[in-house]
Amino acid sequence: MRAIYLLAVNEFVDGLRNRWVAAAILLLGTMALTLLMVGSAPGGTTRAGALAVSVVSLASLSVYLLPLIALMLSFDALVGEFERGTMLLLLTYPVSRWQVVMGKFFGHLMILATAIGIGYGGAAVVTILSTETGITGWQAYLTMMASSLLLGAVFIALGYLVSVLVRERSTAAGAAVVLWLLFVVLYDLGLLGVLLADQEQKIGQTLFSALMLASPTDTYRILNLTAFDTVGQAAGIAGVAAKAGFGIPLLLSLLTAWIAVPLLATIAVFQRREL
């Protein structure tokens, strides 16, 4: 445990030192604040509060940004240390290989948590203080923050898998970009294309739902748009979501599986790797 803690702290401090944390806070904070300000303009007159409205837009943006930030943090984590030679030394210390992976994971998670907490959280506090109706919908907003961390964790784990599988940093960087495009852009485009092509409506609701749940980013979207009534109203898809009937436990376990499986695979590959 001590080793994991030390490695995590080391990774986090490294993130502070090279301004990763600062950049992420700035990015997420400005984004959230902008959306909250825009969202609160019409928000005063509708039933949904500013926070609830912005959950929809923030979740939509997070789907693009958080995987990107997470992958940028993680693609280098293992291959970079192999290349620099620091891993060689580290593994002669009383540390197991799984501890190295988990230590890094928690460290990177702390970086994301700090960025989301201060960036999104700070923006929410500013909004609450500056508008009268802003306070409603904070549960949905908190859920959005928590699930954003989960989404980030998914892509940290996926980034590690890339990082342990390739031999060079540049390959890892390329693979991370492909991964991002695939999960964030291409998969949804493909799904949309299939729906458009499906004139005879052969694809039923169940299959479509299953296809959506096969992507962690869509799982995250569904989670945020359906978890709370107020958000659903703002998103205007309350009906659709209700019909789909995904329970929150299912969505959460799916995201957890998306974290656990790549992490375990990373550890398995790492254990067998010869240095």
Next chain:
Amino acid sequence: MDKDSSAVNAIELTGVSKCYGEKTVVHDVDLTVHAGERLVMIGHNGAGKTTLMKLMLGLTRPSSGQVQVLGDDPASSSISQRQTLGYVPESVAFHSAMKGREVLAFYAGLKGVAVAQYTDILARVGLEEAADRRVSTYSKGMRQRLGLAQAMLGEPQLLFLDEPTSGLDPSLRRQFYELIDTLSRSGTTSLISSHSLNEVEARADRIAILKNGVLLACGTITELLARTGLPIIVQLQAKPGSASELARQMSSTGEVQRIEDNNIDLLCLGSSKMELIRQIASLGDMVTDMNIVPPRLDEIYNHYMENTGPQ
């Protein structure tokens, strides 16, 4: 392997081979390192020195054969055993954004070493003043010393030093070996790989010569020399005018290599050295001075490289 031998031997390799794909980098090596000794591995680039160290550190597994370090298989032993190891990799690298002190604190934490000890080590390797500077501003020699500092954490029983003095200037090299000597006197076993033969000559208890993954020879310099059959040079100074007479008399025991003025160089085998000296002593004042020059390590090394092993 009985209990006693594993207690005496810090490292024991039996028939160890290592292949990466088609390529065999270590071939059937038997090597024993006794507790408390300084064993130096010498060999060309790619001779298998680094791979042998990695095998002993448990970073890779042998393709065949057995590796025992402090009585355990390093690749499967519990990680707590690494508490007793210190390692300086060939090109030691650190997170360059960290300060020297932070680097050492991080590694000390992993080994569970107290703060007081690592600050002391910083002073011992002469990095006290640079401790609060970023590693990225360090020279190669300073990084190397930081590398040694981390290896010294927790008073290791076993030190693995892979080309530890490359990039150090002569005075730093001397300091470096003085540190190793101090550690050695307190019972640390050290395994050093090196290119600089003359440098390790005086520092090694035993020397292992490697070529293309094969262990050609291992022993003290005297033992290695005896096995090569390389001659010793005995330089004599004759009484003025009697050089040729002296040369004639000596030619029965040694081979006259050179006569110049009153100086004669004789070649003789280590085994007939004493006989030669007795003969010189019996010649009385005909010999005014003498000097014995044993072959240097690089000559021994060259001999092994040229005359033994595959290819």
